[in-house]
Amino acid sequence: MNILVTGCYGQLGTEIRKIANTDTTHQWFFTDVDTLNICDEDAVERCFSKNHINACINCAAYTAVDKAEEEPELAEKINALAPQILADACLKHDALLVHISTDYVFDGNAECPYCEEDPIAPQSVYGLTKAHGEQLIRESGCNYYIVRTAWLYSSTGKNFVKTMLALADSHDSINVVCDQKGTPTWAYDLADMLVHLLNQNGHQPVHEIFHFTNEGQITWYDFTCAIFEITEKSCKVNPITTDQYPTKAHRPAYSVLDKSKIKAYTKRNIPFWRDSLIKCLEEIKRKSLDK
Ligand SMILES: NC(=O)c1ccc[n+]([C@@H]2O[C@H](COP(=O)([O-])OP(=O)(O)OC[C@H]3O[C@@H](n4cnc5c(N)ncnc54)[C@H](OP(=O)(O)O)[C@@H]3O)[C@@H](O)[C@H]2O)c1
Numbered sequence: 001m002n003i004l005v006t007g008c009y010g011q012l013g014t015e016i017r018k019i020a021n022t023d024t025t026h027q028w029f030f031t032d033v034d035t036l037n038i039c040d041e042d043a044v045e046r047c048f049s050k051n052h053i054n055a056c057i058n059c060a061a062y063t064a065v066d067k068a069e070e071e072p073e074l075a076e077k078i079n080a081l082a083p084q085i086l087a088d089a090c091l092k093h094d095a096l097l098v099h100i101s102t103d104y105v106f107d108g109n110a111e112c113p114y115c116e117e118d119p120i121a122p123q124s125v126y127g128l129t130k131a132h133g134e135q136l137i138r139e140s141g142c143n144y145y146i147v148r149t150a151w152l153y154s155s156t157g158k159n160f161v162k163t164m165l166a167l168a169d170s171h172d173s174i175n176v177v178c179d180q181k182g183t184p185t186w187a188y189d190l191a192d193m194l195v196h197l198l199n200q201n202g203h204q205p206v207h208e209i210f211h212f213t214n215e216g217q218i219t220w221y222d223f224t225c226a227i228f229e230i231t232e233k234s235c236k237v238n239p240i241t242t243d244q245y246p247t248k249a250h251r252p253a254y255s256v257l258d259k260s261k262i263k264a265y266t267k268r269n270i271p272f273w274r275d276s277l278i279k280c281l282e283e284i285k286r287k288s289l290d291k
Contacts, residue, residue: 001025001026001054001055001198002026002027002029002052002053002055003020003026003027003028003029003053003054003055003056003057003198004029004031004036004047004048004051004053004055004056004057005017005020005028005029005030005031005056005057005059006031006032006038006056006057006058006059006060006086007031007032007033007038007058007059007060007061008030008031008032008059009032010032010059010060010061010063010157011152011153011154011156011159011187012059012100012152012154012187012190012191013030013032013059013060014154014156014157014187015187015188015190015191015192016057016059016191016194016195017030018188018191019192019195020195023195025199026198027051029047029051029053031047032060033060038058038060038078038082038083038085038086039077039078039081039082039085041085044085044086044089045089045092048089048090048092048093048095049093052093053089053093053095054093054094054095054096054203055095055097055098055198056086056089056090056096056097056098057098057198058083058086058098058099058100060078060082061078061079061130062074062075062077062078062079062126062129063126064126065104065124065126065249066248066249067248068124068125068126068129068249069124069125069248069249070248072125072129075125075126075129076129076132078129079126079129079133080129080130080132080133080135080136081136082133083097083099083133083136083137084133084136084137084140086099087099087136087137087140087142087144088140088142090140090142090143090144091140091141091142095142095143096142096143096144096145096198096201096203096206097137097142097143097144097145098144098147098194098197099133099134099144099145099146099147100146100147100148100149100190101130101131101133101134101146101147101148101149101209102126102127102130102148102149102150103148103149103150103151103182103213103252103255103257104122104123104124104126104127104130104252104255105120105121105127105130105134105148106118106120106121106122106127106252106255107121107122107123107252108123108180108250108251108252108253108254108255109253109254110254110256111254112256113217113256113257113259114211114255114256114257114258115211115260115261116209116210116211116261123250123252124249124250124251125249126249134146134209138207143204143205143206143207144206144207144208145194145197145201145206145208145209146208146209146210147190147193147194147197147209147211147212147262148209148210148211148212148257149185149190149211149212149213149257150182150183150185150213150255150257151182151183151184151185151213151223151255152185152187153184153185153186153187153280154186154187154188154280155283155284155287160184160220160223161184161227161277161280161281161284162284164176164224164227164228165227165231165233165284167235168227168228168231168233168234168235169233171235172234172235172236173235173236173237173238174224174235174236174238175237175238175239175240175244175245176220176221176237176238176239176240177219177220177239177240177241177242177244177245178219178220178221178222178240178241179219179241179242179253180220180242180251180252180253180254180255181217181218181219181254181255181256182213182217182218182252182254182255182256183213183214183215183216183217183218183256183257183273184213184214184218184223184273184276184277185213185214185273186214186271186273186276186277186279186280188276188279188280189214189270189271190212193212193262193266193268196266196268197210197266200266208265210259210262210265211257211258211259211261211262212257212262212270213256213257213259213270213273214270214271214272214273214276215259215270215271215272215273216272216273217256218273221237221239223273223277224237225237226274227277227281230277230278230281231285
């Protein structure tokens with residue numbers, strides 16, 4: 001297959017590049033906004049035609065959740081209108097679209113894990129634009145996998161794990177919210193699952209939404225305690241409530257995703273969040289020693 005990856009320098013795109021480095025079965029085309037702006041319909045069409053694209057993994061997105069409240073048009077353009085451009089190109093070129101969505105499409109008021117068919121009710125601009133992107137892809141008629149994930153982190157880019165590690169080096173204690181529950185997801189595990197989905201699909205017609213995170217469920221407070229315990233940081237972690245840490249965008253109180261469907265479909269197990277966290281922290285340590 002000729003596989004186009006957009007947003008390839010982001011967290012997820014970087015992990016897909018690592019996996020592709022050892023893959024000889026496909027031809028990979030890696031792009032980011034500097035080489036393929038997914039909002040540019042003509043550029044997308046040229047890229048699909050020239051490279052005979054059979055599949056596209058869309059890792060490009062507007063991911064600044066709080067800033068999106070101030071830039072709703074830009075967030076809509078990148079998270080909804082651009083995925084529609086990719087979906088139209090996929091339909092025209094008979095290619096499969098693998099698109100990533102988010103737990104923020106739900107309202108966060110559930111008390112048990114969200115299934116794919118649960119009603120969506122986004123509570124933030126980011127969540128609304130991602131939900132709209134899903135809808136436009138579903139309506140396009142192209143073949144697609146939409147994979148919703150949550151709490152993504154990796155050794156590259158900006159994310160919660162790296163922010164907490166930096167704070168631990170400059171603070172004796174920090175406050176972290178203890179009333180939002182979800183599941184951290186190592187971007188490598190998601191990348192690995194997406195590549196597996198592509199390989200499993202071959203060239204079958206498909207219109208599926210899946211949920212994928214690591215296994216388990218914890219709060220941001222629990223997550224921070226684990227990060228500091230594993231890395232032996234002495235920084236104290238104080239639990240606080242969401243009310244004590246106001247943000248521009250609403251955060252879901254509960255965003256655990258039910259992964260039964262993707263596990264049954266791929267016949268694969270998913271790593272537990274703590275095991276993946278340990279691997280990512282080892283990678284972060286290796287990178288800092290290499291500097
Ligand atoms: N991060 C999370 O916690 C989280 C949670 C749930 C779901 N997700 C979803 O998972 C996916 C991957 O997230 P991520 O954390 O890997 O994102 P990321 O690190 O923010 O990477 C996104 C990439 O897309 C690029 N990009 C932005 N606008 C573009 C455009 N118009 N054309 C082409 N590329 C563009 C960005 O470039 P610049 O950096 O130059 O803007 C960046 O390289 C996204 O769909 C996201 O919504 C993320």
